[in-house]
Amino acid sequence: MKKFIISFILLTSLNIFTQEFKEEKMIQQTPLPGMRGVVANLPDISVTGNFYYRFSTDKEDTTKDKLVIEEIETAFQGYLYPDIRADIFLAMHKHEEHIEAEMCEAKISFQKLIHNLSLEVGKIHVNFGKLNKIHQHHRNFYDQPLVLTNFFGQHGLVAEGLNFSYILPLPLFLQIDLGFWNIPQHHHVEEHHEHHEFSLVDKTYTNKVWLSFPIKTLELEIGLNSLLSNGPHHHEHKDEVKIFGLDLTLRSFFTRNRKFLFTTEVYKLTRDLEHDSIERFGYFVFTNYKFNKYDSIGLRYDDVENVVEGLKTISLSAIYTRSLTETTAIRTQYTYFFDNPKDIHQLVLQIVFGIGPHSHLLE
């Protein structure tokens, strides 16, 4: 009797036996993301969050040694019509000491106009490079690579406009993107340790040729990117900006959830001023090895030329990520900044999480 009571207590103490389940016959197809609220006519609603705590040896850094609620993003996603989908991402961002509400993305996607041509209209993370399209909470590190921040801004290249995307009918994946954008004037970047500002403004044109093909269990992606835009002073005088970029991603899949990822993005920015021409160069290289279902380690090297000629920011980061679920992860990232103007050590503890059905199309 004693044994029976003990085993009963043990069994009931395990949660798996206390969950309530039933059997039920499936009478319809499984609804897709974006169609979950079909009965109540509601879109998919989700919330993602990004919190971190940052330690740094930089004495001038006022945001160190405190918990930062970097972002809370709310998404509303659903169909407007067959093949026409709306995705709205509203975010609360930390800007210096204040929390500001921002429309992170708001777009309507016409998934098939004619043949393989699709169109996105609205405020969009531009399909430029590999990482720019990917929202921060989906990235493998807590911060944005320096080249993207220095060339495109705090949140990367986000613009209002439209993007045509065409998949060529070939045996391999070859997609061409053409974007026509407007970037508001206020969207600028203040570069650290300098009294110079740089931003892309007003009419902007982007182009990406995206090629991908598998080689056994490897997948190689190559992107060729180009951009024409204006610098912050173009209203006063000529200030034209051209950016050319190359992104390369290699993914290798092994058995038992093991995966190796290598990705790099290289950019060259040319700024034509009235009597001068400035060239800047920047890149990052990232490797990540996921060694089981839950854990991965990564290394990232950043190197970017700043606005002031001759000044560079270089950093090396080591990252460990523990994935709790598909949408929730805890991360530790150590970064060493070389000569910026003096060496800085930085350690970040981060948690990113998601609640509810949240989806992004192919990124």
Add this chain to the structure above:
Amino acid sequence: MKKIILFLIIFLNLLYSKQLYVVTTTEDLKSITEFIGKQKVKVESLSYGWQDPHMVEALPSMVVKLAKADMLVKIGLDLDMWVDGLIHASRNKNIVYGAIGYVDTSVGIVRLEVPVGKVDASKGDIHIYGNPHYWLDPENGKIIAKNILEGLCRLSPEDKDYFEKNYEEFIEQLTKKIDYWKQKLKKYEGKNFVSYHKTFSYFAKRFNLNIIATVEPKPGIPPSAAYLKKLVEIINKENVVCILHENFYPLKTSQSIAKQTNKKVIVLPTSVGGVKEVKDYFSLFDYIITKICECNEDKNN
């Protein structure tokens, strides 16, 4: 000679173009589709059998396959949600939800472990439509086959008789095999097992095996030391035959439990292609059932 070559080219072209191009999310669905479609279909799977079907990464090369597909066959029940974004990226209207070439094989399945009440992450990585590993009950293989048959007949009504004949053959073969597998597992009826994830719920129900606990305390959640201690006590008390371990999960924990309880861990594929010996839907069950039987034989020896 010239005419013969020309005739051959036209003939081969006609023969080839008659094939329906079917893309499946898993290799199990590929295998069943091949049984029913035979020469009239060309089937490709987006994932490998050795991958965790919950966590397949959407790749651009998959978009190319889907863009060309006449038919998409998916598991549904949120297991292969990763394909949904790819469908839209492919711009292929034939395979979108509700279209003529869209086949969700979960239609008609009696789902196990459908959560009741509010579902959230406190219950782990739970599937709101119930346990999605239904293909591991071979009787459900018949429902999957029926859904695929209907899809193929919709797309190619002129080949209906051909597909139906193949379907009947598949059902007959599967029925015989189920009887054989039941016989093989008869001695394990009512016996207790532990699995890593809740992958084998359908399999266990069909063959009357009791999966009394999982190594994961909740779906998708790795165990804590305290949980493992309780689990070891349960295994010791409940006379567990062995630990069924899905081959894409970390083996270390299951091995540690096995060591503490003196039980054997059987590493099992859960899909066609999960190990090289498992080449089709029938050999998947042959392999799993043989391994379970071997476990007890080893124990008796």
